[in-house]
Amino acid sequence: MKIQPGSFPTDQNQGLIQMQDIVKTYHTTAGDFTALRGVDLSLEQGEFAALIGKSGSGKSTLLNMLTGIDHPTGGQVLVDGKDIYSLTESQRSLWRGRNLGIVFQFFQLLPMLNLMENVMLPMDYVGMYEIDQRPKKALELLELVGLKDQAQHLPRAVSRGQQQSAAIARALATDAPILVADEPTGNLDSRSAGKIIDLFEELSRRGKTILMVTHDPSMTKRASRTIFISDGELVNETIAQSLPLLTHPLMMELSHRVQPLYYQPGATILEQRNRVENFYMIQKGQVEIVLQGRFRDDLVITSLKKNDFFGEISLLKGGKAIASVRASNQGPVELLALPREDFQWLMDQSPLTEEAICRIVQQRLDENQNITRTKKKGLFGRG
């Protein structure tokens, strides 16, 4: 079968949140500054994603594009299929109140309202709960973040950590399906931070979608997904997952060097004994590794899934494909292909990654040998 990379992914329109090719350029007196350079990001309902990157890399800007507080210069933001920038300013504001809970990096509590009143504000705005129920609901939320006894205090009368916790309670006030939080634990001691992350985990289990900026590696570990941003660009997540030992700058460089390829179910990706031209990472779907010719039927020796890679054995051993690779019949396959020369370059750049890949090569060769040995025995056994 001839290789048939499809031209277009079929399911671009899935995911509760879809940011497509977002560009944000700030116009300042010092000149234009592009803070986001073509960001694509899709989040499914119930995902708990951590967004990490250096200071100034564009994290807050990216969140602002999702909250609709600032306009992108280019690109689209779809939430639940709705283009949020097709709404008028006031429609978007109401939409935001109903659909998003937002924890701002600098809290933005109203200084003349006490903590409980601050938490009630979003309820008032979208008309959530009966008026006489709101104080009770606000108190419950404050209790949830450990501030029951400070409910009547003004923001300036409590610590920064407590202000941050109150901002988190406020973000939960309307029970919105999406929670966007900019370094929500940045001012908390590790125990309080841990409690907030417990809470976020629980909320995501109950179906809320969470996008959280954080610096803290112990927080990212608890998220279901980590997204790296650097100079206004996202690192491809398949690269980050497939080759976790790379430095972030190398991950970013690779994000520029890979090509996406799409295959229909059952399509052949690599032909056994042909020269291998790429290192392949699986972005979506499953592939089967197939040995041809030595047995009556093709022998499927293993299948690989999202974030696995293949092609490395031939590239490292300088030879041809020792097996065929085909898209499984279950569904289409999306790959990232890194050209042979770029793969060699990468191995030179990251000895740790080379070592890890070599270990996997050895493991795979051993496994293949075991499988073919067992299969041969089986054949002879049956006579």
Ligand code: ADP
């Ligand atoms: P992060 O949250 O990752 O620290 P930001 O998104 O706040 O980064 O900022 C990204 C870049 O955009 C920074 O270089 C910052 O100086 C610049 N920037 C952010 N907001 C503005 C603005 N309103 N006007 C001009 N430049 C801005």
Ligand code: MG
């Ligand atoms: Mg920021």
